[in-house]
Every structure is written in structure tokens, then in C-alpha cells.
Amino acid sequence: MTDTAREEILGRINQALGRRGGGEYVSSSSGTVPAGSPTGGEGHSSAAEAPHAQPGAPAAGGGTVDQSADYFRTGTHEGEELIELLVDRLEDYKANVHRVSGDPAATIAGLIESGSAIVVPRGLDDSWLQDFTGEVSVDAPGQELSVPELDAQAAVVTASAVAIAQTGTIVLDGSPECGRRAITLVPDHHVCVVRVADIVDIVPEGVARLRPSAALTFISGPSATSDIELKRVEGVHGPRTLDVVIVDT
Amino acid sequence: MTFLGMPLLPSKRRDSDPIPGGQGNIFEDESFAEVSHQHLSNQQLRNNIGHATSTIRDKRSEVVAELDDWEALREAGSRTKNHVMENLPEYLAEFEANFTDQGGIIHWARDADEANAIVTELVEANAPILDSGRREVIKVKSMATEEIGLNEHLETQGVDAFETDLAELIVQLGDDKPSHILVPAIHRNRNEIRDIFEEKMPDAGELTNDPVDLAEAARRHLRHKFLTTKVAVSGANFGIADTGSLGVVESEGNGRMCLTLPETLITVMGIEKLLPSFDDLEVFLQLLPRSSTGERMNPYTSFWTGVTEGDGPQNVHLVILDNGRTRALADEHGRTALNCIRCSACMNVCPVYERTGGHAYGSTYPGPIGAILSPLMTGVEAEENGSLPYASSLCGACYDVCPVKINIPEILVHLRNEDVEANHSPVSSQLDGALTGASWMMSDAKRMTAAESGIPFAHAVTGGDQINSLPGIAGAWTSSRDIPGLPEKSFRQLWAESEGESHGGSDGEEDGKSEGEGDER
Ligand code: SF4
Numbered sequence: 229m230t231d232t233a234r235e236e237i238l239g240r241i242n243q244a245l246g247r248r249g250g251g252e253y254v255s256s257s258s259g260t261v262p263a264g265s266p267t268g269g270e271g272h273s274s275a276a277e278a279p280h281a282q283p284g285a286p287a288a289g290g291g292t293v294d295q296s297a298d299y300f301r302t303g304t305h306e307g308e309e310l311i312e313l314l315v316d317r318l319e320d321y322k323a324n325v326h327r328v329s330g331d332p333a334a335t336i337a338g339l340i341e342s343g344s345a346i347v348v349p350r351g352l353d354d355s356w357l358q359d360f361t362g363e364v365s366v367d368a369p370g371q372e373l374s375v376p377e378l379d380a381q382a383a384v385v386t387a388s389a390v391a392i393a394q395t396g397t398i399v400l401d402g403s404p405e406c407g408r409r410a411i412t413l414v415p416d417h418h419v420c421v422v423r424v425a426d427i428v429d430i431v432p433e434g435v436a437r438l439r440p441s442a443a444l445t446f447i448s449g450p451s452a453t454s455d456i457e458l459k460r461v462e463g464v465h466g467p468r469t470l471d472v473v474i475v476d477t
Numbered sequence: 478m479t480f481l482g483m484p485l486l487p488s489k490r491r492d493s494d495p496i497p498g499g500q501g502n503i504f505e506d507e508s509f510a511e512v513s514h515q516h517l518s519n520q521q522l523r524n525n526i527g528h529a530t531s532t533i534r535d536k537r538s539e540v541v542a543e544l545d546d547w548e549a550l551r552e553a554g555s556r557t558k559n560h561v562m563e564n565l566p567e568y569l570a571e572f573e574a575n576f577t578d579q580g581g582i583i584h585w586a587r588d589a590d591e592a593n594a595i596v597t598e599l600v601e602a603n604a605p606i607l608d609s610g611r612r613e614v615i616k617v618k619s620m621a622t623e624e625i626g627l628n629e630h631l632e633t634q635g636v637d638a639f640e641t642d643l644a645e646l647i648v649q650l651g652d653d654k655p656s657h658i659l660v661p662a663i664h665r666n667r668n669e670i671r672d673i674f675e676e677k678m679p680d681a682g683e684l685t686n687d688p689v690d691l692a693e694a695a696r697r698h699l700r701h702k703f704l705t706t707k708v709a710v711s712g713a714n715f716g717i718a719d720t721g722s723l724g725v726v727e728s729e730g731n732g733r734m735c736l737t738l739p740e741t742l743i744t745v746m747g748i749e750k751l752l753p754s755f756d757d758l759e760v761f762l763q764l765l766p767r768s769s770t771g772e773r774m775n776p777y778t779s780f781w782t783g784v785t786e787g788d789g790p791q792n793v794h795l796v797i798l799d800n801g802r803t804r805a806l807a808d809e810h811g812r813t814a815l816n817c818i819r820c821s822a823c824m825n826v827c828p829v830y831e832r833t834g835g836h837a838y839g840s841t842y843p844g845p846i847g848a849i850l851s852p853l854m855t856g857v858e859a860e861e862n863g864s865l866p867y868a869s870s871l872c873g874a875c876y877d878v879c880p881v882k883i884n885i886p887e888i889l890v891h892l893r894n895e896d897v898e899a900n901h902s903p904v905s906s907q908l909d910g911a912l913t914g915a916s917w918m919m920s921d922a923k924r925m926t927a928a929e930s931g932i933p934f935a936h937a938v939t940g941g942d943q944i945n946s947l948p949g950i951a952g953a954w955t956s957s958r959d960i961p962g963l964p965e966k967s968f969r970q971l972w973a974e975s976e977g978e979s980h981g982g983s984d985g986e987e988d989g990k991s992e993g994e995g996d997e998r
């Protein structure tokens with residue numbers, strides 16, 4: 229049933245676009261392929277991951293996309309200014325920010341009540357927890373905590389893949405030190421470590437650093453709603469407390 | 478010279494085998510002029526909507542003004558979406574191959590009925606029957622599923638669908654319809670919400686009307702569902718062709734809950750949601766949050782690509798939905814409406830929407846975008862959808878704020894012409910409706926100002942020449958007499974300028990309006 233639906237929808241699209249023989253679908257592997265990323269995409273090999281993409285091939289509909297985008301690809305903030313921008317934007321969206329140079333262990337331990345139970349992803353730097361006294365569960369493939377177990381954790385401690393200063397956004401990418409998505413979602417308190425080297429200025433720089441096929445979570449402050457009379461309320465379903473530890477090593 | 482929807486041109490797309498229109502909640506069932514009257518008399522609604530639109534409008538202006546390259550981003554967004562529509566079969570195939578490669582399963586649905594049947598079948602196969610004798614799914618806000626009436630359908634099939642977005646929950650518990658696509662419960666105030674919660678949440682107990690308390694009640698109410706429900710249904714903001722990834726943009730974390738914890742995830746996405754490349758997110762992740770909630774970035778955005786081993790749902794489905802989108806695509810003067818990323822900015826600047834609210838538009842898609850999208854998806858002949866393109870003063874504010882630069886006023890004029898051709902040849906009973914609209918417009922000085930600010934646009938349409946034909950219902954009138962060309966500015970505008978309260982300085986070159994910010998009313 230749905231195979232017919234597929235052919236029919238693709239046929240309707242061809243008809244709608246006024247292509248010859250509407251109803252007949254021109255396979256994308258037969259040379260009529262879309263151009264690659266309309267916005268350039270240097271620094272990526274995204275085309276290589278797409279079996280059908282042939283960058284530079286003329287667009288089937290006659291519309292070639294201007295490869296030169298005139299929006300900003302890089303920001304202007306650097307060094308201390310860049311870090312301060314990130315701090316400002318994180319605080320604006322009600323994250324708690326802590327800056328550390330060197331070892332973050334004492335800072336992390338100070339954020340979580342001693343004696344409580346926490347979960348960490350398997351790839352987390354052990355030294356970050358050396359000052360914490362409490363029960364640490366390591367979530368790893370084959371030893372995943374169940375949802376009720378996660379629900380019983382007081383906090384989760386992870387690293388992060390990228391932080392975007394301009395928007396106050398931290399990205400988790402499912403790597404061993406970020407963990408699978410559920411561990412940063414169910415516990416009510418997320419302590420997230422950001423390395424200074426992972427801070428970029430603007431969104432395009434952040435997107436360029438990500439692995440596109442990973443399960444990605446962009447986090448900008450704790451969960452929030454403005455659904456009741458537009459009054460912003462922090463903390464609905466995601467972790468209600470977000471502590472960001474910025475580490476300058 | 479761009480096409481400006483001059484009336485009475487022969488339409489080019491009438492082919493012998495028209496593409497079928499969509500079904501579901503995309504119909505206006507009474508003419509807009511009549512139904513808007515009922516809503517205008519609801520003072521509470523008008524106050525709430527007015528407050529919401531002006532607040533979000535201001536927030537948006539502030540964060541947009543922070544970006545010096547905003548116009549370049551809009552241009553890139555518009556170009557990318559146009560390119561996607563022109564190459565849609567190829568991008569769909571590329572997306573399909575990549576999503577499938579990663580273990581995702583794709584289903585195609587020609588219309589609402591077919592999509593509802595596919596989702597029902599998947600739910601029956603994956604959600605257990607509970608003690609109540611019914612099945613349950615959790616849902617994250619999705620306009621596509623609202624459009625196809627999925628919840629109502631599932632209910633008849635023994636499945637309870639729980640909306641998890643706070644506003645959608647308020648709407649659902651209140652047995653209501655969303656009035657705004659971004660803040661769907663904005664027509665309810667805190668007291669009404671407390672009453673709804675106390676009545677419909679068995680375990681809520683006594684609540685105050687403090688939004689913090691009410692949000693907490695929703696958290697408690699839904700948490701058990703999140704942690705135990707086996708099947709979730711979502712929409713998608715983006716489908717990325719070159720990776721096969723899907724993305725959902727949200728605030729509360731209910732999206733993450735639905736996308737992460739259940740065993741089975743079913744996403745319903747319109748064919749038009751594709752972006753060519755992951756890199757395009759560098760544009761759209763800037764355009765959408767700033768245009769939508771007026772935030773630099775929304776709290777949470779999730780991307781997933783088919784099945785991620787050991788992380789999240791391991792049974793991942795996507796229903797790719799047509800339901801009238803191909804019909805909209807076939808209209809070469811209207812197809813850019815499909816570029817819409819559902820940010821709702823156009824609603825918040827619309828003087829008509831601000832006064833009538835979203836319910837007056839009948840469809841899931843309200844406001845300026847709804848006034849074009851619904852008739853494009855169904856055809857102007859369907860029910861009263863031909864009345865929707867008149868729900869505008871053509872002031873052009875929607876075009877100015879649209880992050881993908883959809884020229885809504887131009888498409889409105891085009892559709893009025895279609896409506897005249899299809900429904901009012903040569904004169905029709907809807908004259909009454911149009912006159913009602915006119916008397917509403919003229920009975921209030923503020924509305925009149927809003928309508929007159931459309932004059933520069935109309936001037937651009939006509940090039941200042943004598944006007945021989947007018948769109949819509951007025952066309953019947955101008956067919957027998959000519960009227961003089963429109964002045965570049967209305968008397969009111971000239972007066973205001975001479976008083977030193979100058980407007981933005983645009984007098985209608987080409988687009989008939991100035992670009993950029995500070996132009997919002
Ligand atoms: S038409 Fe433009 S402004 Fe309106 S919701 Fe769609 S993208 Fe936003």
C-alpha cells in the first residue's frame with residue numbers, strides 16, 4: 229500500500245513541478261541529482277556520507293544555488309572576551325556558571341550534595357570526580373541504568389562536545405564522555421563541563437564541529453515554558469538545574 | 478518585475494488531472510468575515526492575544542537586532558527552501574536512503590486518512606493494551622498530526638494520545654483548539670488553567686494560579702507517562718537529506734522525553750520539511766528560534782538519524798505526508814508557502830490576527846500563513862477556504878518578518894484572484910461577507926490605519942497606474958468601471974509624517990515596504 233503511495237506522491241511532485249512525464253519518478257542515482265550543500269559546507273565531508281549526493285551537479289529544477297553565502301561564518305570574539313560572552317548568555321538563560329582553571333574536581337564536588345547518588349557516562353574523566361563522596365553509577369553499553377534507576381539519581385555529570393557563546397548553547401553528541409541521551413534527561417540536575425577549547429563564537433562555527441549522524445542535543449539553559457500568560461517558568465520536564473563548569477586547562 | 482498576482486490573468490496550472498487537495502483540520506467552515514465577528518466580540522480573547530502578540534513581537538525584534546547579518550540569513554533561508562522545492566523528489570529519495578540506511582523505517586501517506594491508518598497500525602503493533610483496555614501514546618507538539626486529526630482518530634481506535642507540551646496539555650484537557658501555533662493556549666489565562674487542571678488532573682489537588690505551581694503540576698502529571706509509555710509520536714522541524722537526520726526544536730524537555738525514552742518513535746513529517754544538508758542548520762538554527770520565541774536559542778533541540786544503537790528508541794518510524802502539499806507545490810505563484818518553518822512571526826505582527834485570534838481561521842494553520850496555506854492545500858473551492866485570503870489588510874508586515882521571506886501579501890492577492898475565478902464568477906453571494914469585512918475594518922480608526930498602511934503595497938502592485946481590475950470581490954465592481962490609481966501614501970500617513978511622526982520612508986519600490994526591523998506595528 230505505501231509503496232504505491234510513495235510512487236504516487238513522487239509522481240504528484242513531478243507533475244507539480246511541471247516535469248516531463250509527471251507520474252514518472254526520475255531516480256536520483258541516474259544523474260539528475262540535487263546540488264550539494266547550498267551553503268557551501270567547507271570543513272565537512274557530508275557529501276561523502278550521502279550516497280546520492282553529487283555536489284556541483286546541476287539542480288534538476290533548473291535552480292542552482294548560489295554557493296557564496298554572505299552571512300557570517302565566523303565570529304569576532306576571542307580569548308577572554310569569548311568566554312565572557314558565553315558566561316553572559318548562559319546566565320541570561322538561567323544556567324549557573326562556574327569558572328575553573330585547572331582541575332574542576334573540587335568545583336564539581338561542591339555542586340552536588342555529598343553522599344548522594346549520581347550517574348556518569350563511561351568516558352568521563354575519572355579525575356573530575358575525585359573530590360566527590362557519594363555513589364557513582366557508570367552508564368555504559370551493556371550496563372545501562374534503567375529509567376527508574378536514572379530517576380533515582382540526584383545528578384548527572386557529563387562533558388560536552390561544543391559550546392556556542394553567542395547563543396549560550398551547549399551541544400552533547402552521545403560520545404563516551406557525553407553519554408546516551410537519557411542520562412542527561414531524567415535526573416533533575418545536570419552538571420556539564422565545558423572545555424575552553426570547545427567554545428566557539430557563533431552558530432555556524434558550532435555546527436561545523438559536530439558529527440552530523442550522531443544523536444545530538446542542543447541545550448540552552450534549563451528547560452523552560454512560557455505557555456501560561458507568557459510568564460517564563462524554568463524547569464518543566466528536563467533537568468531543572470543546569471550547572472555549567474567552564475574549565476581552562 | 479516579479480509576479481504580483483494581478484487579477485483576471487488566465488491561470489496556467491489548470492490541467493486535466495488536478496492534484497488532490499488535503500484532508501483534515503485545514504478547512505474554514507464558515508466564511509472568515511463571519512466567524513471573525515464572533516471572535517471579535519470576545520474581549521478576554523482579544524486581550525490575551527493582543528498581550529501575547531505584542532510581547533513576542535518585542536522579544537523577536539530585540540534578538541533579531543542583535544544579528545548584523547539577519548537579512549543575509551533570511552536570504553539564505555529563502556534560497557535554500559526554494560532550492561529544496563525545485564528538487565524535492567531527489568531530496569526525498571536521498572533522505573529516504575540515508576534514514577533507512579541507519580535503521581529507520583519510512584512510510585508514505587498521500588492524505589490524512591492514510592497517515593492516520595499507518596500510525597494506528599504502528600501503535601497497535603507496539604503499544605500494549607493496558608488494564609483500562611486501551612493503548613496509550615505520548616505526543617510532542619506537532620502541527621502535522623494536528624492537521625490530520627491524529628488524536629481524534631486514535632481515540633476511535635482505542636488509543637489515548639497524551640499531549641505533553643504544556644500548552645497542548647491545557648488545550649487537550651480543556652477540550653479546546655489551539656489558537657496560536659507557538660503558544661496554543663494563549664487564549665486561556667492562569668485562572669482558567671488552574672480550574673482546568675483541578676478538574677482534569679485527578680492527583681493535582683488544590684492549586685494556586687501561579688504559573689510556577691501550574692508548571693509543577695504538569696510536570697508531576699506527565700512524569701510517570703514519560704517514564705513508562707512505550708510509544709511516542711512526534712513531528713519534525715527539519716529533515717536533513719544528506720544525513721537522513723530529523724530534528725525537533727522545543728523548550729520544555731517534553732520533546733526530549735518523547736524522542737528518547739520510549740521504545741518506539743513514530744514521526745509524522747510533511748514532504749516540505751527537508752533541508753539539503755546538515756550544514757544548512759547553521760542558517761535555520763539562527764532563523765527559527767529568534768523568529769519564533771524571540772530567543773537566541775530555544776532550550777532544547779534534538780537530532781536523531783534512524784536508530785542510534787544503545788541510545789533512545791530502537792524502533793524508529795517516519796511517516797512522510799503529502800495531504801495537499803503537492804497541490805500547493807503545483808501552484809507556481811503560491812508554492813513558496815511551503816517554505817514556511819512555522820515560526821509564527823507573521824501571526825504576531827498581523828493586525829487582523831491580533832484582533833480575531835487563531836480560531837477564526839478554522840484550520841490548524843492560522844494567521845497570514847494559514848490564510849494562504851490552507852487554501853493552497855485544499856484549493857480555494859473547498860468549504861470556505863476561499864474566504865481566507867481576504868483575512869488581511871495587505872499591510873505587508875508578515876513579509877517583513879518572515880525568516881524565509883515568503884511574500885504572503887503577493888500570494889494573498891493571487892489567491893483572491895483564484896477565488897474570484899472559481900467561486901464568484903461573475904458576482905456571488907459572498908459579496909455580503911466581503912462587505913461585512915469592510916464595515917468591520919472601517920468602524921475602527923486603528924484598523925483603518927492598519928488597512929491603509931497596505932496602500933504602498935497596492936501602489937507597487939499597480940505601479941501607480943490606473944487600476945482596471947481589483948482582486949477578490951472588488952473585482953466584480955471594477956469590471957464595469959475604472960478607478961484612479963492609488964496615491965503612494967494615504968492621507969493619514971502623509972498627515973502623520975507632516976506632524977513629524979515619520980514612517981519608515983518606504984514608498985513602495987518593488988516590494989512596497991522597507992526591509993528590516995523597527996517596522997513592526
Ligand atoms: S510564513 Fe514565515 S513568518 Fe509565518 S510562520 Fe511561516 S516562516 Fe514564520
